Amino acid sequence: MANTAKKTSKLSTFTSANHPVRRMRRFREMMIELVLFLAAASSVLVTVGIVWILVSESLPFFQTVSLVEFLTETQWTPLFAEPKYGILPLVCGTLLTTFVALLVAIPLGTISATFLSEYTNSTVREIVKPVLELLAAVPTVVYGYFALIFVTPLLQKIIPDLSGFNVLSAGLVIGIMIIPYISSLAEDAMRSVPGYLREGSFAMGASRFQTSFRVVIPAAFSGITSAYILGISRAIGETMVVAIAAGMQPNFTLNPLQPAETITAYIVQVSMGDLPHGSIGYQSIYVAGLTLLVMTLMFNVIGYYLKKKYRESY
Amino acid sequence: MVEVNPNLQLRAEVKNLSFSYSTEKKVLNSVSMPIYDTKVTALIGPSGCGKTTLLRCFNRMHDLYKVKEYQGEITLYPEQMNILSKDIDPIEVRMRIGMVFQKPNPFPKTIFENVVYGLRVRGVKKTSFIQERCEKALQQAGLWDEVKDRLNSSAQMLSGGQQQRLCIARALATEPEVLLLDEPTSALDPISTAHVEELIIELKKDVTIVIVTHNLHQAARVSDYTAFMYLGDLIEYGPTTKIFTNPADKRTESYITGRFG
Numbered sequence: 096m097a098n099t100a101k102k103t104s105k106l107s108t109f110t111s112a113n114h115p116v117r118r119m120r121r122f123r124e125m126m127i128e129l130v131l132f133l134a135a136a137s138s139v140l141v142t143v144g145i146v147w148i149l150v151s152e153s154l155p156f157f158q159t160v161s162l163v164e165f166l167t168e169t170q171w172t173p174l175f176a177e178p179k180y181g182i183l184p185l186v187c188g189t190l191l192t193t194f195v196a197l198l199v200a201i202p203l204g205t206i207s208a209t210f211l212s213e214y215t216n217s218t219v220r221e222i223v224k225p226v227l228e229l230l231a232a233v234p235t236v237v238y239g240y241f242a243l244i245f246v247t248p249l250l251q252k253i254i255p256d257l258s259g260f261n262v263l264s265a266g267l268v269i270g271i272m273i274i275p276y277i278s279s280l281a282e283d284a285m286r287s288v289p290g291y292l293r294e295g296s297f298a299m300g301a302s303r304f305q306t307s308f309r310v311v312i313p314a315a316f317s318g319i320t321s322a323y324i325l326g327i328s329r330a331i332g333e334t335m336v337v338a339i340a341a342g343m344q345p346n347f348t349l350n351p352l353q354p355a356e357t358i359t360a361y362i363v364q365v366s367m368g369d370l371p372h373g374s375i376g377y378q379s380i381y382v383a384g385l386t387l388l389v390m391t392l393m394f395n396v397i398g399y400y401l402k403k404k405y406r407e408s409y
Numbered sequence: 410m411v412e413v414n415p416n417l418q419l420r421a422e423v424k425n426l427s428f429s430y431s432t433e434k435k436v437l438n439s440v441s442m443p444i445y446d447t448k449v450t451a452l453i454g455p456s457g458c459g460k461t462t463l464l465r466c467f468n469r470m471h472d473l474y475k476v477k478e479y480q481g482e483i484t485l486y487p488e489q490m491n492i493l494s495k496d497i498d499p500i501e502v503r504m505r506i507g508m509v510f511q512k513p514n515p516f517p518k519t520i521f522e523n524v525v526y527g528l529r530v531r532g533v534k535k536t537s538f539i540q541e542r543c544e545k546a547l548q549q550a551g552l553w554d555e556v557k558d559r560l561n562s563s564a565q566m567l568s569g570g571q572q573q574r575l576c577i578a579r580a581l582a583t584e585p586e587v588l589l590l591d592e593p594t595s596a597l598d599p600i601s602t603a604h605v606e607e608l609i610i611e612l613k614k615d616v617t618i619v620i621v622t623h624n625l626h627q628a629a630r631v632s633d634y635t636a637f638m639y640l641g642d643l644i645e646y647g648p649t650t651k652i653f654t655n656p657a658d659k660r661t662e663s664y665i666t667g668r669f670g
């Protein structure tokens with residue numbers, strides 16, 4: 096007994112403030128703090144930097160093109176001899192593709208989340224989940240070609256006047272691509288709904304289906320909204336599939352059977368050519384990027400407010 | 410063996426009911442007892458003796474989890490059907506036997522939608538009927554005056570005691586034949602508890618109640634019959650006055666005099 100006491104006291108001797116051990120310890124703590132701060136600051140700095148570059152490179156563009164023209168003109172042809180600078184066709188293409196994608200991804204994502212969270216035991220879930228998440232692991236370029244050489248011909252059998260490049264098949268394929276994002280987040284949200292709410296519903300004579308759709312999903316609404324917002328952001332930002340399958344033709348239309356170009360596809364298209372630094376075509380990339388950022392931000396803000404409004408529902 | 414009183418109407422009868430969560434240990438050990446119509450039956454006993462487990466057999470709650478075997482019967486009157494039988498759909502059992510949980514668990518919906526949840530689930534469409542039932546259930550639960558002006562605000566806004574009475578209203582809205590209460594006041598303050606107890610006494614005119622309680626005074630105050638359980642066995646069952654004044658079993662006596670549990 097006495098022995099142990101001796102040992103412990105040796106391990107924890109008190110030292111004065113200027114003792115080298117204490118100084119070393121303080122230094123180490125400071126270094127760790129600094130490294131952590133820099134790591135956290137870097138992501139903020141990068142974000143600020145990106146916004147700064149987008150805005151500053153876009154400003155000269157608006158000295159040539161008025162904001163009114165930019166927002167109301169219905170053609171986007173910056174590289175033509177007689178250039179037109181209306182962002183509407185690109186915004187239209189982007190929103191239309193996103194809309195078609197969400198039409199697929201939201202129902203299927205929600206249903207698979209419900210299935211995984213409410214209907215399966217852990218064994219089935221361990222098998223189904225990784226398979227579903229594999230959808231997210233397929234390179235987007237593969238999805239692009241899948242849309243172009245498999246989905247489009249298939250759709251043309253049903254819709255004969257579908258053009259070879261079109262929004263519909265690009266949107267459908269993006270929708271499939273983002274199912275795992277939505278289902279995975281939505282499932283997490285649903286699984287964190289406390290069991291006593293489910294039991295309360297079952298005790299009222301509700302079926303599993305009624306419990307899922309009348310109690311669990313409304314209770315998980317805030318998390319499910321986050322899942323949808325992430326899905327929307329992914330769909331808006333998707334580039335490869337639309338670049339390959341939708342045709343790269345700015346087209347002011349709401350008809351998904353036609354070709355179109357999204358903002359991202361335009362950026363890729365123009366970045367691949369060699370534009371002189373400072374030319375208006377060059378600036379238009381930044382303007383397009385800024386527009387994209389504003390759009391994504393808008394959806395995030397809407398999502399944030401929806402989440403706030405429906406938070407703490409259980 | 411518990412004698413069934415022939416002068417009283419039976420609502421249900423538990424017959425040699427055994428239950429276990431895993432294969433090793435029986436949590437209920439051949440429990441038999443009557444549940445008389447429009448009476449309050451209290452289940453008492455030390456923590457972990459199987460009161461909740463027994464209560465959750467009545468509405469087949471155990472069916473929600475990895476299949477558990479029920480051995481024995483719970484006969485529901487007047488049809489005299491064994492509600493634990495595999496041929497009986499647990500949903501149909503739960504449609505007739507309501508339950509209120511230990512912790513208030515209102516749904517993240519409005520007060521109105523909480524109360525009428527059971528009707529919605531049963532596919533009732535008629536608005537006037539739904540509204541009538543909502544008001545009646547809230548009246549019965551003694552909550553109507555407090556919430557009648559804000560039926561469309563969220564149930565989460567209510568206090569704990571109000572939430573529990575809302576859960577009682579929710580269970581009553583579908584006019585169940587039996588109401589199961591699992592320590593309904595254990596999460597409530599004394600005033601809300603008194604409220605709920607008054608309510609239980611009021612309710613037994615219309616509905617048969619089985620209540621699990623930790624609080625012996627509560628059992629004495631609200632119940633007509635009491636079952637004392639210990640380690641999965643039903644030790645003693647009888648009229649509440651008899652159990653509390655003149656218990657037959659030593660273990661019952663030491664429990665109600667506070668010597669263990």
Ligand SMILES: Nc1ncnc2c1ncn2[C@@H]1O[C@H](COP(=O)(O)OP(=O)(O)O)[C@@H](O)[C@H]1O
Pocket residue numbers: 430431436454455456457458459460461462463
């Ligand atoms: N879901 C469960 N799985 C396994 N064992 C359980 C479960 N629920 C309760 N038990 C066990 O069953 C016994 C009785 O529990 P319970 O019915 O909750 O007792 P009481 O309500 O009387 O306190 C306890 O030993 C408890 O540990």
Ligand SMILES: [Mg+2]
Pocket residue numbers: 460461462621
């Ligand atoms: Mg219990």
